Amino acid sequence: MAFVILQPCCNDATCIDVCPVDCIHPTPAEAPFMRTEMLHIDPQTCIDCGACAEACPVEAIKSEDDLNIEDEPYRALNAEYFDRHPLVADELDPVAPPWRKADYSGMRVAIVGSGPAAFYAARELVAVKGASVEMFDRLFTPYGLVRYGVAPDHPDTKAVTDIFKTLAMRKTFKLNLGVEIGTHITHEELVERHHAVIYAVGASSDRKLGVPGEDLLGSHTATEFVAWYNGHPDYADRSFDLSGERAVVVGNGNVALDVARILLTDPDELERTDIADHALAALRNSNIREVVVLGRRGAAQASYTNPEMLALRHLPDIDLIIDSGEVATDELTQAILDADDTEPSVKSKVTFAQEIAAAGAAGRPKRLILRYLTSPTDIVGTDRVEKVRLTRNRLEQESDGAVVARPTDVTETIDTGLVLRAVGYRGVAVPDLPFDISRGVIPNAGGRVVDPATRTAIPGVYVAGWIKRGPSGVIGTNKKCATDTVDLLLQDYLAGVLPTPSHGTDSIAALVTERQPNVIDFAGWTAIDSAEKAAGKERKRPRVKFVDEQTIMAALS
Structure with a gap:
């Protein structure tokens, strides 16, 4: 018997630290770690001790004996990973x-942001001797992406914040919520x-589709919609027209699936x-009965992860529909699936999509339609969204x-009054720091912020998370990202290249x-x-x- 990792996996590697037989992979030291959808337990090596299940911050690990029908595909996903990546014993x-x-006694570090990357960085810093950390966030509530990005029906994923709460007991850590850098305190004052400032401010903007009509009334970014239903104060007053029966979601990453669900x-x-x-009240009056999710490439290139796709297969009262013609295995896709370096997760995406297509509709009252090889060319309407024009794509290498999608001359039109564009997040420029407009990140070398003019590191300024690498990975991916940045910061401190603070330890508290x-x-x-x-x-x-x-402050009285 072995343990199996399931859908809520946060990828933060807490389970790896407690495994006595090194059967959970990829580890942060292995190349696939930053790219993998989730972690996996080798069924041949697992000794059934249960240490990983007890340590998992999101309760994503079960014994094989406890798996239900919905969990069964994860048994195969775990095994397939090790078929592709057989274990090799470490020499040391x-x-x-x-x-x-x-010894870092006296070292003071400021962290801007309070999402996963920020808290992982803080945990790494307070774990070394003598370092102290001040964290700042403009919002009055912490946890960033976990609170405002994770879908409300994924509560296990949000449990990762429990490991951050331990910082409350650290005398060397201080949280400052409601403090905006650039408004209340400047970058220079920080x-x-x-000695150092780490910016872990995430990616709060969105990419553009670049098609006519995307700014029509009724066309929104998924960023807005997700923040709205998750209670982000900046988006609480937004409204979405849910009076029609069909919505179209452009993009097929995990956020797109969340929005559709x-x-x-x-x-x-x-x-x-x-x-x-406010979102629950609006959704109670919704007439939406069908959501069409558009992916420009094939199932093998879909941006969603297999766990998120698997979660769609068991939604009550909702038919999950895929056109078999859109997931048929063409010559190029077959070559990709047959290649030795193709990850098992890619093959599974194709398999799952074809299984769903073969199953067909069951006549449930609502429909979630996943489209592939389809791109919007125009969002049509006079004063607001009325239709979306689509083109059929073909894959080319x-x-x-x-593998890229090239448009064909096959077109169609879908009637809809609501379009949600889920084609990626983008970082936003931070006052007094350089910014790479094309990538939507603060330019950096491994986490050290770089002056684009001189291509040299700016002493004492660092980045972690999405503002460092772009919007990629899952919540736990930010742990390694933050750890890598902190390692550079510690080395720079020991090398004597960090600036010495010109104000005392109480100065920042007085400013705040x-x-x-x-x-x-x-x-x-x-x-x-x-x-x-x-x-x-x-x-x-x-x-x-x-x-x-007002409500938040009332809770403090």
């Missing part, structure tokens, strides 16, 4: 690098009061989650091996108190967290999210 046990053992899920089911009250009297610390957030959960308990929900500043 990993040894902590020397900079992790040094630099003057710390939320649109179609019974509001009575959503009421058991932490979805924002470039000389460098990249003067300019933002409503700043919330970790104790304050803990009180808000408890109040949200108490409000939820009355309604048999995990929590009721407080959205506006």
